[in-house]
Amino acid sequence: DAGVTQSPTHLIKTRGQQVTLRCSPKSGHDTVSWYQQALGQGPQFIFQYYEEEERQRGNFPDRFSGHQFPNYSSELNVNALLLGDSALYLCASTEKTGEGSPLHFGNGTRLTVT
Amino acid sequence: QKEVEQDPGPLSVPEGAIVSLNCTYSNSAFQYFMWYRQYSRKGPELLMYTYSSGNKEDGRFTAQVDKSSKYISLFIRDSQPSDSATYLCAMSRTGGFKTIFGAGTRLFVKA
Numbered sequence: 048d049a050g051v052t053q054s055p056t057h058l059i060k061t062r063g064q065q066v067t068l069r070c071s072p073k074s075g076h077d078t079v080s081w082y083q084q085a086l087g088q089g090p091q092f093i094f095q096y097y098e099e100e101e102r103q104r105g106n107f108p109d110r111f112s113g114h115q116f117p118n119y120s121s122e123l124n125v126n127a128l129l130l131g132d133s134a135l136y137l138c139a140s141t142e143k144t145g146e147g148s149p150l151h152f153g154n155g156t157r158l159t160v161t
Numbered sequence: 162q163k164e165v166e167q168d169p170g171p172l173s174v175p176e177g178a179i180v181s182l183n184c185t186y187s188n189s190a191f192q193y194f195m196w197y198r199q200y201s202r203k204g205p206e207l208l209m210y211t212y213s214s215g216n217k218e219d220g221r222f223t224a225q226v227d228k229s230s231k232y233i234s235l236f237i238r239d240s241q242p243s244d245s246a247t248y249l250c251a252m253s254r255t256g257g258f259k260t261i262f263g264a265g266t267r268l269f270v271k272a
Binding site for chain 1: 167169195197202203204206207210212249251253254255257260261263264265
């Protein structure tokens with residue numbers, strides 16, 4: 048039973064560039080959430096996708112956008128990268144949205160912005 | 162004030178010790194409470210999941226929720242060096258789409 052998979056594992060970008068991160072949810076899961084985890088901090092909610100729509104968004108600027116595909120996989124796009132965007136980006140899936148379903152995480156993409 | 166407060170540690174204990182990890186929260190609407198373990202360079206792994214108040218035990222791990230005090234705990238019995246990791250508390254509310262995490266407590270278990 049494949050868990051949540053993310054690609055790439057590491058990425059180095061220059062300030063001002065754009066980046067796309069990818070995620071495949073755990074088998075049987077249809078809801079995908081993205082989190083940003085800065086060094087020494089807990090994960091911070093970016094947004095959640097269900098049925099190819101953004102269901103809720105955290106306190107992140109419009110530079111952060113996403114997409115969910117019919118097969119439930121998802122992408123996170125970040126435009127105009129800032130040094131402060133350097134973090135571990137985590138994708139998590141659940142079997143249904145809301146109702147406290149626990150998140151199942153991938154191992155993340157470590158983004159470094161120079 | 163953060164919605165979820167967690168002491169970042171680090172916490173260092175000898176092998177075999179009982180470990181107590183704690184979080185406090187401010188939002189009384191939280192109904193679902195979770196503990197995750199995160200090893201270095203890995204994603205968080207779900208350890209315990211509880212609904213509302215009470216205790217839940219799974220092997221060496223016990224989770225406690227006291228909603229009246231807005232306080233949750235994770236106990237690890239007979240701690241092992243392999244338990245060395247960061248432990249994240251997390252919680253969400255009914256009908257909510259986001260899970261709120263604490264900052265994580267770094268635990269070191271010395272052999």
